[in-house]
Amino acid sequence: MRLHEYQAKDVFADAGVPTPPSALATTVDEVVEHAEEIGYPVAVKAQVHVGGRGKAGGIKLVENAEEAREAADAILGMDLKGYNVDKVLVEGAVDFKNELYVGITMDRGAGKPVAMVSTQGGVNIEEVAAENPEAIAREHIDPAFGMHPYQARKAVYDAGVPKAVARDVASVLTTLYDLWADTDASDAEINPLMITEDDEVIAADAVLNVDDDALFRHPDLAEMEDEAAEDDLEAKANEYGFDYVRLDGNVGIIGNGAGLVMTTLDLVDYYGGKPANFLDIGGGAKAERVVNALDMVFSDDNVDAVVFNIFGGITRGDEVAKGINEALGQFDEIPKPVVVRLAGTNATEGREILNDELVTVEETLEGAVQRTVEYAEDEQ
Amino acid sequence: MSILVDEDTRVVVQGITGGEGKFHTEQMIEYGTNVVAGTSPGKGGQEVAGVPVYDTVEEAVNEEDADASVVFVPPAFAADAIFEALDTDLDLVVAITEGIPTQDMAKVNKRLEEVDTRLQGPNCPGIITPGESKLGILPGNIFSEGNVGLVSRSGTLTYQVVDSLTQRGIGQTTAIGIGGDPIIGTSFIDALEEFENDPDTDVVVMCGEIGGEDEEEAAAYIAEHMDTPVAGFIAGRTAPPGKRMGHAGAIVSGSGTGTAESKIDALNDAGVPVGDTPEEVADNVEDLL
Numbered sequence A: 001m002r003l004h005e006y007q008a009k010d011v012f013a014d015a016g017v018p019t020p021p022s023a024l025a026t027t028v029d030e031v032v033e034h035a036e037e038i039g040y041p042v043a044v045k046a047q048v049h050v051g052g053r054g055k056a057g058g059i060k061l062v063e064n065a066e067e068a069r070e071a072a073d074a075i076l077g078m079d080l081k082g083y084n085v086d087k088v089l090v091e092g093a094v095d096f097k098n099e100l101y102v103g104i105t106m107d108r109g110a111g112k113p114v115a116m117v118s119t120q121g122g123v124n125i126e127e128v129a130a131e132n133p134e135a136i137a138r139e140h141i142d143p144a145f146g147m148h149p150y151q152a153r154k155a156v157y158d159a160g161v162p163k164a165v166a167r168d169v170a171s172v173l174t175t176l177y178d179l180w181a182d183t184d185a186s187d188a189e190i191n192p193l194m195i196t197e198d199d200e201v202i203a204a205d206a207v208l209n210v211d212d213d214a215l216f217r218h219p220d221l222a223e224m225e226d227e228a229a230e231d232d233l234e235a236k237a238n239e240y241g242f243d244y245v246r247l248d249g250n251v252g253i254i255g256n257g258a259g260l261v262m263t264t265l266d267l268v269d270y271y272g273g274k275p276a277n278f279l280d281i282g283g284g285a286k287a288e289r290v291v292n293a294l295d296m297v298f299s300d301d302n303v304d305a306v307v308f309n310i311f312g313g314i315t316r317g318d319e320v321a322k323g324i325n326e327a328l329g330q331f332d333e334i335p336k337p338v339v340v341r342l343a344g345t346n347a348t349e350g351r352e353i354l355n356d357e358l359v360t361v362e363e364t365l366e367g368a369v370q371r372t373v374e375y376a377e378d379e380q
Numbered sequence B: 001m002s003i004l005v006d007e008d009t010r011v012v013v014q015g016i017t018g019g020e021g022k023f024h025t026e027q028m029i030e031y032g033t034n035v036v037a038g039t040s041p042g043k044g045g046q047e048v049a050g051v052p053v054y055d056t057v058e059e060a061v062n063e064e065d066a067d068a069s070v071v072f073v074p075p076a077f078a079a080d081a082i083f084e085a086l087d088t089d090l091d092l093v094v095a096i097t098e099g100i101p102t103q104d105m106a107k108v109n110k111r112l113e114e115v116d117t118r119l120q121g122p123n124c125p126g127i128i129t130p131g132e133s134k135l136g137i138l139p140g141n142i143f144s145e146g147n148v149g150l151v152s153r154s155g156t157l158t159y160q161v162v163d164s165l166t167q168r169g170i171g172q173t174t175a176i177g178i179g180g181d182p183i184i185g186t187s188f189i190d191a192l193e194e195f196e197n198d199p200d201t202d203v204v205v206m207c208g209e210i211g212g213e214d215e216e217e218a219a220a221y222i223a224e225h226m227d228t229p230v231a232g233f234i235a236g237r238t239a240p241p242g243k244r245m246g247h248a249g250a251i252v253s254g255s256g257t258g259t260a261e262s263k264i265d266a267l268n269d270a271g272v273p274v275g276d277t278p279e280e281v282a283d284n285v286e287d288l289l
Helices: A005-015 A028-038 A065-075 A125-131 A149-159 A163-182 A212-217 A232-240 A258-270 A287-298 A317-329 A347-353 A365-379 B019-031 B057-064 B075-086 B102-112 B155-167 B188-196 B214-225 B260-269 B278-288
Strands: A022-025 A042-046 A059-062 A088-092 A096-107 A112-118 A136-140 A185-196 A201-203 A207-210 A243-246 A251-255 A277-280 A305-312 A338-344 A360-362 B010-014 B034-039 B051-054 B068-071 B092-095 B118-120 B126-129 B133-136 B145-152 B172-177 B203-209 B230-235
Touching (some): A005 A022, A005 A088, A022 A028, A028 A042, A028 A088, A059 A065, A065 A088, A096 A125, A096 A163, A112 A163, A112 B102, A125 A136, A136 A149, A149 A163, A163 A185, A212 B075, A251 A287, A251 A365, A258 A305, A258 B155, A258 B203, A258 B230, A277 A287, A287 A305, A305 A317, A305 B155, A317 A347, A338 B155, A360 A365, A365 B278, B010 B019, B010 B057, B010 B075, B019 B034, B019 B133, B034 B057, B051 B057, B057 B075, B075 B092, B075 B102, B145 B155, B145 B188, B155 B172, B155 B203, B172 B188, B203 B214, B203 B278, B214 B260, B230 B260, B230 B278
Parallel strands (some): A338 A360, B010 B034, B010 B068, B068 B092, B145 B172, B203 B230
Antiparallel strands (some): A022 A088, A042 A059, A042 A088, A096 A112, A112 A136, A185 A207, B126 B172
8 A cells, every 4th residue: 555645754753754844725715824834935735646847837835825726726636647636745855965866665585574775865765776787885784683773874974975974874774674663564655855955854755655464453554545546446345354456457357366367368469368367356257246346347448348257276166156146146237348258167067057147257378368359349 | 105294294273273174174184184283272172073172282282182283373373383283293384374464474484494394385275195194274185196296386377287187187295385475484396306205206397487486596596406397387487577567476576686587597497498388388397298
């Protein structure tokens, strides 16, 4: 789960990371009101999960009330790379001489957290990592002990952070690691961490991604999830407990097991179609889950045809088929053609049970995908 | 022959009194697995499917002389269950549980450096040596005895490929699901090394997916250390960057690492044919045999 900047900043500030004064606004009047309170200049920042917000016109620096009103008017309600902006953060502008990068992430190859520091902040850190990897100092951390203070100092010295602020930057890094561990984060980043003319350090941005699998022990963070969700269908998937990713094609895909669903997407592409989504309904295929899955895919206007691919392992094919019949029986009219492929335990029995007035039945995965791609083309 | 498990493997089921644990214990026994004990804190002295239940793993291992455990404990308590198993002298711990917090697994990973026990998983379907023993939730009826080894990050994708093989009359020595999480105990390389040392395995199938660099590292290992031919498959060619495709580990990071393309290229460079479809994987296995 990815928090918005304003949510992450609250978490960072509570943990003791210095942040500029800021307030969230949803209307033009609120923006001006907050800007007056904070004092000009302020930055008006769109709260959407889009990289390169500044370049796309989602961040504006304003000097007075008139400019604040103009900026708010332009940003609130704008379409930023496909996302509607309904919230902005109004934040005191920081006069800086340097921009650093500090971050904590899980190095999955090493199976350990890693702390990273760079003096090349304020730009896309992934580009720095690809083009100039030695510009990022890295320090692996023993998750059983946590980050030792010397490790924070070492990373800061290795990165070449100016001596005058080294101590404060190390302190921010230690705090950042502790909050990373406390929130079960996958990534915690500050980019840029600004250094002012007076050698103060201040977090001008905040990224906090929390491990979805750990949300059960962070009810406070889990509560932020609805606010952070951007896509109606993705919010609906959360409610149903599906793994769902929306894509931009027109072939709806439902299956069981992440690897097999990914493979189904790849086959749609291989046979010339375009996947509309990834939807893993997980183990079993009880009627209720099948109904919910179909409801999700049918309610995506982009979808022209649906492939339903189930490999029954422990779950028997005849039970899955009954679930599909029951589910489709609940629709007065099947809005889009559905192709079903059942394999595994009792698949033959399952195929016999399926009502072929409601669905097209295919025996092989390849055959089912090809048929669905044809249907999707016909519907267009 | 086989790798890691056979008909003599004595198995403890951790979390045997839960719904999943009980159901799959019955399924494993029906397949022929030698399930000798179960554990469930506070339920010691009971029996499930004719198997004695103990309060602790240590007690179960000592009383029943067990070699391996299967973990069906829910995610919030699973890391604790794995730590408990690692503190005994079991040879193998197979963690089926899906959804264990990654930071818990980082701590488990640290502990693995200090013990001799092998962890397989978590978030995996388990391991099966057809005709002898299965530990986990794999559907036994689709597997058959033979000379192809299989290692995969995904459960149902494993079934898809095995089904294609079995229908062509190609059986398996052992099939092992290593799991779809970012931090796992047994890697592709660990499993490939076991298959390379198994005289009965003539071809190995390796099913990878997007995310991380394990497949690239495995490709390097194959090129340098393996005589046994390998056929490959990579799921997730069409996955967009930054989206988690079901498995916590299946994510292409923004900088372009972990893509299907880089994995397929690495495998091809190592002489491994990578099928475009699961059927093509089975074709490649036939060619290699």
